[in-house]
Amino acid sequence: MNFLLHYPLETERLRLxxxxxxxxxxxxxxxxxxxxARYLFDPPLSREECALAVQQRTTELGLEKEGDRIILAVEKADDGVLIGEVSLIWRSVEARQGELGWIFHPEHQGRGYASEASARLLEVAFTEADLHxxxxxxxAGNTGSWRLMERLGMRREAHFREHALFKGGWDEEFYYAILRREWLALRQ
Structure with missing residues (x-):
């Protein structure tokens, strides 16, 4: 697949x-x-590390091969304030599977922005990218994230208990997923 989008992507209140x-x-x-950073693989980033991360993200805009990712800045449409980011990673070419992710500034959480932005990228995944x-x-302790997954119509498929060491302790992780046909059924 050689998949590039036309940007920006828009929602009622946001621009990706x-x-x-x-x-x-x-x-x-x-x-x-x-x-x-508590729930991310990275520790809190320095300004220099953020500059490198942003530089890398400027090129992550399309899906050409397995492992490629689209990472987009999420800004409020009314004032242009950047409030977070969403990502779609192409995890399997053969099985047509992707992984959805998000990071939002806590000051902008609880207003539906993450749901709105993630739903738009999920739409891209199942329409333009034709993922299955x-x-x-x-x-598992990140209640806001797993509740967002449920709002998106995803179902919990796994709960991995103490499956890996993460930041000095045992990690508990939830996996959620949605199939294209399930996503389509939610839109009817």
Whole structure:
């Protein structure tokens, strides 16, 4: 598949767009926070690390081969404030599967922005990218994330208990997924 989108993607309140070098401070505002990094593989990032992450994200805009990812900045349409990011990773070419992810600044959580942005990227996954199945995963303690997965219509498929060491302790992880036909049925 050689899949490139036309940006920005829009929703009622949001604009999903490619990252630019000018986004470093906004990304640093949430990726430097311990409460955000708690559930991420990375520790809180320095400004320099954020600059490198943003630079890498500026090129992650299409799906050409397995492992490729689309990572988009999420900004509010009314004022252009960058509030987070969403991602779609092509995990299996043969099985047409992808992984959905998100990171949002805590000051903008609880308003439906993550649901709105993730739903738009899920739509891209099942329409333009023609994926068969999309999954998402999170720490079992990350209630906001697994509830978001449920709002998106995903079902919990697995609960891995103490399956890996993560930041000095045993990790508990939930996997959620939705099939294209299930997603289509929710839209009828």
């Amino acid at each position: 767009r490619p990252f630019t070098r000018g986004d470093v401070d906004a990304v640093f505002a949430y990726r430097s926070r311990e409460d955000v 199945r999309v999954y998402a995963r999170c720490d």
